[in-house]
Amino acid sequence: MSYRNPGNIVSPPTTPTVAATRAGKRATNAIVVVGVILLALFAISYFALLRAKQIMETPINPVAREVALKDVPKFPYASYDKMATQSLLLTERIFMRQYSAKSVDALGFSSVISPGQIIAWYDRNMPLAGYQSDASSDLSKGFREAQARRYRKGNQMVLIQVQNRTQQERDTLILVYRFKDVSE
16 A cells, blocks of 8 residues: 555645754754853862872971961960861962962961860950951851951951851861061
């Protein structure tokens, strides 16, 4: 049996229409753009992780860093904390840009004393070293579960951030940044 077209049925075109071709090209272009963006994000993330790994593996000389911070009082019941200092190295450039500083010295300590007592100690001892409390000194609202203060002396600014390492531990982190040539 052969099939016969009775004449009123139109067979579909064998070539795509112009509109379908344009829609296909737009979809292909969109896929290419999304692919390029994803590749760029992957590359940026990869290089950021490489930089973080490089920073975390960089040997730290805590004595040299303490010497650089010699005019900033050191909480007497604190000891050098390598992990805290490494985390500071990851963030010091961000803070440096935020405060428009030319350079930064940073060091991390840990203590078993409560954050409130440590901040109170800095509030008493920073003025003795010539640092005045910044007008917007209490930065605690910006930090979760932390207390922070800023102190100034000339064109230098010191940021002290104190927080519990975890809620379960009594270990307190003390993060000390000193920014030089601050233009804020």
